[in-house]
Amino acid sequence: MPGITAVVTGSSSGIGLDIARAFLAQRSNVVLGGRDADRLAKAAAGLGHADRVASVAGDIGSAATGEALVRAAVERFGGVDVLVNNAGAFAPKPFTEVTQEELDGYLAGNLRGTYLTTQAVVRRMREQGRGGSIVNIGTVLVDHAVAGFPASAPVVSKGGVHALTTSLAAELAADGIRVNLVSPGVIRSPLHAAVDVDAFGGLALLNRVGEVSEVTQAVLYLAGAEFVTGHALRVDGGHVTGRAL
Template sequence: MSETSTRTSTRTRTAVVTGSSSGIGLDIARAFLAAGANVVLNGRDADRLAKAAAGLGHPERTAWVAGTIADRATGETLVRTALDRFGGLDVLVNNAGTFAPRPFTDVTEEELDGFLTHNLKGTYLTTQAFVRAAREQGRGGSIVNIGTVLVDHGLAGYPASAPVVSKAGVHGLTTSLAAELAADGIRVNLVAPGIIRTPLHAGADVDSFGGLALLDRVGEVSEISEAVLYLADAEFVTGHALRVDGGHVTGRA
């Protein structure tokens, strides 16, 4: 095992998961706790986040920080909380973000700025805080970003240029940082979900989208969590975008 491994038999690793008060982020936090890790959760609504953290159990291995990642101070507080509460940090999962369809010519400048700020800028700033701390620790680390398969395969019936272009920036950031941070033992990868059953689709017949994938179904949040945990542990994988989409990009059923 390398000296910069994020796994160790002598200490409990710590993961920071942004956007973890519900949906994919909450399940990722649950998966890390089940694997024995400490977890620092994040979300914009303090009450909702506190309830989510309480529902996970394991209060001795759970902390949370309310705030938007679009604010640099939120990322810095997440890192400081991990260091102060658990004595270190090992994994950052950049899950927080926003996504909503809108025809291209209907997108306002304010809406475009919102997607770029919350999806790309927020991920960028939070990652900066993590990398500074990881370098100071000197034992490497793992960053897993959450993108989207719509970067590689658009849908005519689902116009979402503004959020997709912001997520494309996250895909590009993953590739660039994998090269830049390799010398520090920091691996940077990305999970690109297809259509997943989450609160994002509340009120919609999400299963009707199953036919867009070769496996003829939508994904579950647990399947994204499994991919994130794999990349967090995969010591010879960096700069990789792992599609978890049931074959959405490859073809259609």
């Protein structure tokens, strides 16, 4: 997608960083977003292509951060064409042990951040009048939970992202703005650095966990698929469909 500008939240490491790298490889401009300014600066330096990279540090749960991401895209590259809502958190914890503070944190980072950042981007896309593409990141656990992986707080926040995707696909179609979602299964990423991620391979029909690059491929497809909107693309190795024996 040469010449377009993509805003990628949560892009200082893992899936978000790989998505940003892939857009750059396609000669797109990229605005990186993340909470930690130092990590974000290191990520930007590692990507190279300084003429096509901007970065904005801030709390994704704040409307000001979404507005700053859009402002950076406009000031550096003249507008915004794609938003990838990748920022968020996810960790298991039994339902009755989740604190109100933890629940609020997931709702703010995963759902409110996606909602507010999308608002800022959609306002700009409407001003530009050329449509656009929004790709959200959800989770297959919204559709198929795992008894041994209790994660009600992050899953309920991601469930809101799934619902938002469907609602906005309908509301924004008249503006030429497409809204889709990638729903990953277990992916080998920094999110699972503290556990033996390969132990979860049996959850999928393909009997392995996914790689970051496989999520990136799905994001790039949806970002450019001009006749696809309101779709949740599972990248889960068949986790929802069945089980490997």
